[in-house]
Every structure is written in C-alpha cells, then in structure tokens.
Amino acid sequence: MRSNIHAYQSTVSALLAAKDRVIEEKGAKLIVQTRPSGKVDYRAVDKDKSLMSxxxxxxxxxxxxxxxxxxxxxxxxxxxxxxxxxxxxVDDLIHLQNGLFDYTEEGTDDNIIFFDGFVDWALNQMPELKSRMLPLFEQISDREELGYELIDVPQNLLWDDKET
Structure with missing residues (x-):
C-alpha cells in the first residue's frame, strides 16, 4: 500500500511538471525514460533540451x-x-500512469495533439483519487506513519464542475 501512495505522489508530481513546465512553455516537452533497472524517470526540457525539472x-x-x-x-x-x-x-492510478507514459512517447502527432488535454484531465482525476485512497490507508495503518502530506493539485488547475 505504501509504495502505491508513493506512486500516487510521483504521478501527481510528473503531471504538475507537465502542466507547469511543458504546456505553459512553447517547444518544451516531457520525456519519460525507463531505465535498465525498470525505474521510470521524467524530465521536463525546454526547446533547447535544457532540464527544467x-x-x-x-x-x-x-x-x-x-x-x-x-x-x-x-x-x-x-x-x-x-x-x-x-x-x-490501483487500477485507476495505473490507467493515469499508462496515459502519461503513452502520451509522452515521441514521434506521434496524436500524442502531441492529445497531451495537453490528457494532462488537464488527469490532474482533475487526482483529487478524487486521493479522497478514495486516504480512507483506505487510514483503515489499515496509523495516519502518523505516513510521515508527509500528500500532494494536492492546485485549485486553479482544476475544472469548475459547472464546465464539465
């Protein structure tokens, strides 16, 4: 369970990097790379390929x-x-991670077209995902054991319910 809380945290961080850095800056992109060990890194780079986050x-x-x-x-x-x-x-988080990885794959025009919309949609899924995850975690462990606050998606990035 704890490792999937870390998965939630890191997915939110990658989505926020995509929104804050990539979508807002023309020519920037998010690169996702699977290491030989199986670990997955992400980098937001500007149009000159300089690391932003x-x-x-x-x-x-x-x-x-x-x-x-x-x-x-x-x-x-x-x-x-x-x-x-x-x-x-878990299944919903896997779906969001797979979308993030799929839409950052280079060389496909569809990914470029749909990336912005996917990031916005995914960020809007995270508060509900968090609200479902916390009670589950609290049922099986002491809340103090978590040791940190979970990342929240800033309100200004969330859709107004009336618009969706």
Whole structure:
C-alpha cells in the first residue's frame, strides 16, 4: 500500500511538471525514460533540451495485493469491500500512469495533439483519487506513519464542475 501512495505522489508530481513546465512553455516537452533497472524517470526540457525539472515515477505495484486476495477472503470477508476499493484505486492510478507514459512517447502527432488535454484531465482525476485512497490507508495503518502530506493539485488547475 505504501509504495502505491508513493506512486500516487510521483504521478501527481510528473503531471504538475507537465502542466507547469511543458504546456505553459512553447517547444518544451516531457520525456519519460525507463531505465535498465525498470525505474521510470521524467524530465521536463525546454526547446533547447535544457532540464527544467524532473523526477522519478514510482510504478504502481499489484503483485502483493493480487496474491493476497484469496487469503483476505478466507481470513476476513469484511475486508473484501476494502480490497475492491483498493483495487479500483490501483487500477485507476495505473490507467493515469499508462496515459502519461503513452502520451509522452515521441514521434506521434496524436500524442502531441492529445497531451495537453490528457494532462488537464488527469490532474482533475487526482483529487478524487486521493479522497478514495486516504480512507483506505487510514483503515489499515496509523495516519502518523505516513510521515508527509500528500500532494494536492492546485485549485486553479482544476475544472469548475459547472464546465464539465
């Protein structure tokens, strides 16, 4: 669970870098690169390929939760609803990460056309994703254990509900 909270945090950071740096500055772009170790880095670079910001995207992990599903069912049927909610959170976060990675792939005109809209849409998904994630985390651990505040998407980047 904790690693997927890091995945949430790093995904928000990458989306904010895309919005703040890439979309706002003409000719800039977000580059996503998978290292030989499997780790994924992102870099926002300007039109001269100078680094503006960057970081690492923690990939969503599903292996442990997939293996635990049957054990959870046998131990406590009451945890099934928690697990379904957790898997929905995980699946939605995977979808957002895959979109971010797919739309930063170079060489396709479709990616350039849809990148701005995807970033705006994805940023608007994050507050709801966070609101679903926090109760799940609080149910299984002490809130103090998290040790940091989760990143919020600035209000000025969110769509007005009346416009959507």
């Amino acid at each position: 960057g970081g690492r995207v923690t990939l969503v992990k599903t292996e442990v939760s997939d293996r635990l599903y049957l054990d959870i069912f046998e131990i406590d049927k009451g945890l099934i609803e928690w697990f379904k909610n957790y898997r929905t959170f």
